[in-house]
Amino acid sequence: MLQQTITAITPLDEKSMAAARARQAELTKPGGSLGRLETLSIQVAGITARLDPPLTERAIIVAAGDHGVTAEGVSAYPAAVTPQTGVEFSQ
Numbered sequence: 001m002l003q004q005t006i007t008a009i010t011p012l013d014e015k016s017m018a019a020a021r022a023r024q025a026e027l028t029k030p031g032g033s034l035g036r037l038e039t040l041s042i043q044v045a046g047i048t049a050r051l052d053p054p055l056t057e058r059a060i061i062v063a064a065g066d067h068g069v070t071a072e073g074v075s076a077y078p079a080a081v082t083p084q085t086g087v088e089f090s091q
């Protein structure tokens with residue numbers, strides 16, 4: 001499934017991104033005032049090749065790691081707790 005997903009990834013559609021940028025410029029608001037939301041909307045337009053992509057399917061990805069923190073003795077919990085914490089967050 002992962003390989004199939006990776007294979008399906010295509011370059012961003014520049015025409016759709018340009019249209020999204022133009023649309024942003026037409027809105028009654030200071031340029032860039034929506035911050036990351038503006039750049040995300042342009043990126044989503046490029047990914048979907050649509051100016052008005054339907055965002056009906058959503059997902060949340062939960063990632064966790066100790067990154068050596070527990071080895072330094074500064075974590076409140078031992079490394080063994082991390083996998084269980086990830087499971088609990090995802091439910």
